[in-house]
Amino acid sequence: MSNFMQAAVLPEFGPATAFRIEKVAIPLPGAGEVLVKVKAIGLNPVDFKTRSGKGYASFQTLPAILGWDIAGEVVSVGEGVSKFITGDRIFGMSNFPNPGNAYAEYAVVQEDEFAIIPKDISFEVAAGTPLAGLTAWEALFDHAGITWGQRVLIQAAAGGVGHIAVQLAKWKHCFVAATASAANHPFLEQLGVDQLVDYKTQKFEEVLDGMDVIIDGMGGETALHSLDILNRGGILVSLPSMYKDDPAVIAKAKEKGVEVKWMSVRPSGERMEQLAALLSNNRLRVEIGQTFPLTDIVKAHQALENGHGRGKIVLTV
Ligand SMILES: NC(=O)c1ccc[n+]([C@@H]2O[C@H](COP(=O)([O-])OP(=O)(O)OC[C@H]3O[C@@H](n4cnc5c(N)ncnc54)[C@H](OP(=O)(O)O)[C@@H]3O)[C@@H](O)[C@H]2O)c1
Structure with missing residues (x-):
């Protein structure tokens, strides 16, 4: 060599x-x-x-x-x-x-x-x-602590993190809503999404309500409007780091009685083994x-x- x-x-x-x-x-x-x-x-x-x-x-x-x-x-x-x-x-x-x-x-x-x-x-x-899978895992399980049957919205669901987050939330028997353009709806239906919103033609905050957890891959206006459809005590996990600690989001979350968490994904061999197990038994595509x-x-x-x-x-x- x-x-x-x-x-x-x-x-x-x-x-x-x-x-x-x-x-x-x-x-x-x-x-x-x-x-x-x-x-x-x-x-x-x-x-x-x-x-x-x-x-x-x-x-x-x-x-x-x-x-x-x-x-x-x-x-x-x-x-x-x-x-x-x-x-x-x-x-x-x-x-x-x-x-x-x-x-x-x-x-x-x-x-x-x-x-x-x-x-x-x-x-x-x-x-x-790895990065998308570890992020989806940390966001849903460590930061949001999702439990069986909760109502979960995945923003930007057709992307790297989003499509894995959809599957992890379905694995935990949650009701999963998702935003994506219409061309990606059949793909997300195959992954088990219960309710789809075409963000290009619909305002998700007018179509959805009563969410317990939202994983937000967009930030900015999407994060702000997401707070409108969270249940009191609900959790929004925000991913794009450029919107970290957005004061408008913090103020609105306080007013609504919901929690907002920002995260930065961490490497983990142990988590990779858990993702490997899901891949090998076809729980994760x-x-x-x-x-x-x-x-x-x-x-x-x-x-x-x-x-x-x-x-x-x-x-x-
Ligand atoms: N904090 C962290 O630790 C962490 C970790 C991972 C990722 N991130 C961040 O999280 C974000 C998402 O990451 P990713 O890897 O999933 O990105 P990605 O794969 O590039 O996401 C692309 C997807 O976003 C969708 N999209 C674009 N505009 C949208 C909108 N207005 N509403 C809904 N969906 C929309 C697109 O769907 P259509 O084609 O249907 O439009 C596309 O499928 C990025 O900003 C990334 O940097 C942060």
């Missing part, structure tokens, strides 16, 4: 066209780390936000290798690694929000942030799962809307930034 690999390198924060495909040194795993031959990489909105100098840009060092969601094969293990051996197929969200160095042919990852990919699950599906080769990183980021994909966008290596 040569000591060099191809990577999509970001020399400066900027538009999608800022990426350069370059040869860089293959990293070496330290204690508790493994070297992964990357097979597929999941993209998330935080990737393009960071690329443009927002998101978690302050956590990166330029030139940077962006990306956090990795699926691949273990090629060597560092000192003290006991969870994985060479040849294992593994997936996880690497080192978030610090550099994940995912957009490359090889990446070093921490063993405690990764899990084994179930046998019948492809590298593409595995790469699409992760939709791959588009794939691009790593060398088409510019087109992939342009598609990501468009914000209307179904499920996940994945790079193949």
Whole structure:
């Protein structure tokens, strides 16, 4: 094996066209780390936000290798690694929000942030799962604490986090309402959504009411109007970090007697094992809307930034 690999390198924060495909040194795993031959990489909105100098840009060092969601094969293990051996197929969200160095042919990852990919699950599906899956899990179970039979609304339900959140809430026997454009309604019906709202032709706050929990992937006006349809004591979990601690939302939540929580997803190998179990017993389907080769990183980021994909966008290596 040569000591060099191809990577999509970001020399400066900027538009999608800022990426350069370059040869860089293959990293070496330290204690508790493994070297992964990357097979597929999941993209998330935080990737393009960071690329443009927002998101978690302050956590990166330029030139940077962006990306956090990795699926691949273990090629060597560092000192003290006991969870994985060479040849294992593994997936996880690497080192978030610090550099994940995912957009490359090889990446070093921490063993405690990764899990084994179930046998019948492809590298593409595995790469699409970590950040969105961990977010949906944390939002619904840790922050909102959903329970059997509650009424749950998922905003931006056709997206990466949304379509997984729909399935996790159905798994817990909740009534699930969802917002998406009409073209995505058949897809969301298949995932078990009970009530669909076309946000392009309907105002969700006029169609829905009596929600116990809302997971909001939009922020701003959507968050504000969401508060109108929450039951007293209900919980809104807000995802877009640019709207964190929005004073208008805080004031309105107080007035309505509801709770608003902002979150930042955390890596977890244990959670990845729980998501793996759901994937392997067909409780969770992760939709791959588009794939691009790593060398088409510019087109992939342009598609990501468009914000209307179904499920996940994945790079193949
Ligand atoms: N705080 C955290 O830890 C955390 C973690 C993950 C994600 N996030 C943030 O959460 C947001 C969602 O992430 P994601 O990965 O799910 O994004 P995504 O996959 O890019 O979401 C795209 C989806 O948004 C839908 N959409 C666009 N405008 C909409 C609207 N007005 N109403 C309803 N749906 C709309 C689109 O549906 P149509 O095609 O039908 O329009 C599309 O399917 C992003 O801002 C992301 O950065 C935060």
